Amino acid sequence: MALASLSLPAAAADKTQYDFYGFVQLDAIYDFNRMNSAWKDSLRPSQICSGSVDCGTDGEAILSVRQTRFGVATKTPTDLGELKAKLEFELYGVGSDEGKTTPRLRHAYGEIGSFLAGQTWSTFMDIDVFPNTIEYWGPPSMIFWRNIQLRWTPFRNENSHVAVALESPSSAVDDGKLSGVSDDLNVSGKTELPDLTAHWRMQSNWGHYQLAAILRQVSYENTASANGEPSGSKTGYGLNLSGSYKVWKKGTLKAQLAYGEAIASYFNDGGIDLAPSGSAQPETLAIFGWLLFYDHNWNDKWSSSLGWALTDQDNSGGQTDTAFKSNHYGVVNLLYYPTKSIMLGGELQYGKYEQKGGYTTDDTRVQLTSKFMF
Numbered sequence: 340m341a342l343a344s345l346s347l348p349a350a351a352a353d354k355t356q357y358d359f360y361g362f363v364q365l366d367a368i369y370d371f372n373r374m375n376s377a378w379k380d381s382l383r384p385s386q387i388c389s390g391s392v393d394c395g396t397d398g399e400a401i402l403s404v405r406q407t408r409f410g411v412a413t414k415t416p417t418d419l420g421e422l423k424a425k426l427e428f429e430l431y432g433v434g435s436d437e438g439k440t441t442p443r444l445r446h447a448y449g450e451i452g453s454f455l456a457g458q459t460w461s462t463f464m465d466i467d468v469f470p471n472t473i474e475y476w477g478p479p480s481m482i483f484w485r486n487i488q489l490r491w492t493p494f495r496n497e498n499s500h501v502a503v504a505l506e507s508p509s510s511a512v513d514d515g516k517l518s519g520v521s522d523d524l525n526v527s528g529k530t531e532l533p534d535l536t537a538h539w540r541m542q543s544n545w546g547h548y549q550l551a552a553i554l555r556q557v558s559y560e561n562t563a564s565a566n567g568e569p570s571g572s573k574t575g576y577g578l579n580l581s582g583s584y585k586v587w588k589k590g591t592l593k594a595q596l597a598y599g600e601a602i603a604s605y606f607n608d609g610g611i612d613l614a615p616s617g618s619a620q621p622e623t624l625a626i627f628g629w630l631l632f633y634d635h636n637w638n639d640k641w642s643s644s645l646g647w648a649l650t651d652q653d654n655s656g657g658q659t660d661t662a663f664k665s666n667h668y669g670v671v672n673l674l675y676y677p678t679k680s681i682m683l684g685g686e687l688q689y690g691k692y693e694q695k696g697g698y699t700t701d702d703t704r705v706q707l708t709s710k711f712m713f
Contacts (some may be wrong), residue, residue: 361409362712368401372702377438381476384666384690405431455490462504462536465581468593470632473708478648479608480628505533513614529558548582575601590635617656645671660696667691682710
């Protein structure tokens with residue numbers, strides 16, 4: 340939440356307004372089981388390693404500041420209308436910085452009128468169904484992706500809008516045998532066309548609902564071959580129905596149902612877009628996810644959230660027994676706000692991960708958080 344803002348002097352040519360915002364957060368976690376060491380600051384079910392080789396014995400204490408965040412939002416008057424921009428970072432490193440406390444870009448975009456360009460929430464997702472929890476990763480079944488995109492909102496009024504976007508593509512490809520390729524060759528994802536996403540959203544004083552859709556191409560190629568062969572592509576698609584509903588004046592129900600083929604890249608955790616069939620041919624994989632959470636404000640200083648989420652993916656005949664099959668995620672918490680800028684809270688978390696071959700592992704964690712907002 341933005342508590343500090345400043346405006347350039349009136350003589351400034353652009354008269355840009357700046358809002359600096361963010362928070363410092365300390366998470367104290369006790370893990371009754373174990374996570375992959377690079378992901379121990381969060382409960383990401385696919386990274387639960389309890390009981391596996393190189394995981395270590397159960398029980399670990401973790402202190403982390405990786406959720407700490409800083410951002411700046413601007414508004415600039417122009418001849419074409421108000422130009423809005425946002426640049427936001429956190430300290431949760433991923434990718435080549437996996438496991439590190441290092442700056443990570445969250446948002447970087449500009450918006451004017453009906454057009455938006457840059458990196459922000461995917462048009463296929465609904466950030467408003469993210470529950471009021473303190474665990475970092477969140478429901479693994481949620482459509483959750485901050486993607487680079489060019490978005491157009493052709494219709495908008497007080498209660499509804501329609502948005503369409505071209506988004507940066509990605510292909511999560513199983514490295515098994517595709518079209519007879521032997522295991523020692525490097526079969527990887529290839530991106531040729533941007534993803535096409537859209538949503539329609541309605542909102543009122545009772546809450547909101549949103550219907551989103553995606554159409555995409557997922558491709559593969561053999562990078563160890565001079566001509567890239569064998570290579571090919573398949574079509575992916577999906578629907579995401581989400582919404583919130585206010586109950587008992589102080590509570591909000593949040594829910595999402597998502598289903599599609601070759602859209603696992605947009606889920607918050609787990610899954611593959613393209614995998615080998617039993618005859619070593621490329622096959623898109625269906626995936627389904629749901630979440631249901633309830634956020635409740637007891638009064639001005641206390642709140643709670645509880646809920647459950649599930650992801651389930653169909654597996655192909657050519658995938659190994661260690662391929663992702665499903666995950667579960669549940670939390671319950673109690674949060675205290677002594678002032679508007681401080682939050683203290685405790686949360687009980689549970690996650691479960693299952694592979695194609697039937698292997699399962701789970702994890703239970705307790706997290707205490709201190710959050711100081713500015």
